[in-house]
Amino acid sequence: MxxxxxxxxxxxxxxxxxxxxxxxxxxxxxxxxxxxxxxxxxxxxxxxxxxxxxxxxxxxxxxxxxxxxxxxxxxxxxxxLEHHVPDPVVSATEGAPDPEHQALRADSVGLxxxxxxxxxxxxxxxxxxxxxxxxxxxxxxxxxxxxxxxxxxxxxxxxxxxxQGASPASPPDAGRQRRVVDAFLAASRGGDFDGLLAVLDPDVVLRADGGTLRAGASQRVVGAEAVVRQALTFARFRHDSRPVLVNGAPGVVSLADGRPAALMAFTVDGDRIVEIHVLADPARLAALSLGCPAPGTPAAGAPSA
CATH class of the missing domain: 1.20.140.160 (PhyR, sigma-like (SL) domain)
Structure with a gap:
């Protein structure tokens, strides 16, 4: 060599x-x-x-x-953008992630x-x-x-x-995080406002990024009651959706004709959701990878020998 x-x-x-x-x-x-x-x-x-x-x-x-x-x-x-959501690293909830996703998810760096x-x-x-x-x-x-x-x-x-404070104070427990997120999704699908309040931190922050083409879909909402009043924001997740991992934490993606239509990511601390990020930018969603590349697929940008 x-x-x-x-x-x-x-x-x-x-x-x-x-x-x-x-x-x-x-x-x-x-x-x-x-x-x-x-x-x-x-x-x-x-x-x-x-x-x-x-x-x-x-x-x-x-x-x-x-x-x-x-x-x-x-x-x-x-x-x-006033309400920009950084690029998420999305992977399936089942199966071992590829090494590149493992490196990006190391140290539990969240959105x-x-x-x-x-x-x-x-x-x-x-x-x-x-x-x-x-x-x-x-x-x-x-x-x-x-x-x-x-x-x-x-x-x-x-x-x-x-x-300081941008990451959960308690050590992450994947099972507990998913249960909290599932409870939130069940409450939002059923219109259960009390159920939503039960899993939201009083000072929860919702950040939605609709991109430059959908600026009206971008917003920042603070406080549990204010977030609950945005129940329509979660309507797209009621039907064709699937659980995913977003930067190693629980998330959910809604699909339209099999393609990503919106992504919701959660930061959970203990038994409460402290931050919600919604990515609804069509251009960025189009490039979203849901899960791991097929075996043998070369990593993007890899140097040639």
Whole structure:
């Protein structure tokens, strides 16, 4: 095996991990693929013969690529959708997920956390993601953000305070989460408002993203009673729907002619639902993967040897 083939093999072994880093940095699966591909190109243009830890080197490179992409967003002064829901990672509730889905679902990164991460400054997000989620030392992150290790530690600390509370306080129990979600769905299908209130946290947040073509379907609703009054939002889930995992947590997708029409994801803490995310953007739903790729299907964006 020549050197190029060896590098391609080693990169492919790290590809799931790199995509997981990029997904947490960017909140977009397509942009994460772009960042991983750019990392592959940078590897091909670099002399890594003296690199002792290639996995660590690739992690910092993909972090730098993502940082540049986040700064580019800011420089273009893109106006984000007011009620944007990050790209979900959707898989079937049965069967073993493929390795790439396993990497993306690692550490139980949920949509609620991704929403908060998108409010951070690019350097804060990088410091938090690389250090707190992937244990990269501050000494290795500091050159990427052009700060001292101490200043980089402060970036991560500020980010940590911002994201506090974005994940459930109690350890996730998949069985309990699904029971809570099933109770919510049963109550919504039956028009049982008291049943809905029983499983909703008093301060529950509902975020619905209808995309640019359906801006009227986008909204943010706070409070159990206000969410219950949005019962019509859940009407599309009453008939042809199926349970799925969304970023490793319980969710449900409604289908029209066998295709995704809307996706609902839940953040459950204890016995109460604390956040609900509804994705109804037709363009993004069209690209939604429901479950695992067929055996032998190559991963998107994989480098060629």
């Amino acid at each position: 020549d050197e190029k083939d060896l590098l391609a093999e080693r990169f492919q072994a790290d590809r799931g991990h790199l995509r997981a880093v990029a997904y947490r940095m960017l909140g977009s699966l397509s942009e994460a693929d772009d960042a991983v591909q750019e990392t592959w190109l940078k590897l091909g243009r670099s002399d890594v013969s003296g690199v002792a830890n290639l996995s660590g080197w690739l992690t910092t490179v993909v972090g730098r690529v993502c940082l540049d992409m986040l700064r580019s967003r800011a420089s273009r002064r893109e106006e984000p 609620a956390l991704l929403v908060v991460l998108e409010t951070l400054a690019p350097a804060e997000r990088l410091a938090f993601v690389l250090h707190d989620m992937f244990a990269v030392p501050f000494e290795e992150i500091a050159p990427i953000v052009a700060r001292t290790p101490a200043a980089t530690r402060q970036l991560a600390s500020r980010a940590r305070r911002r994201v």
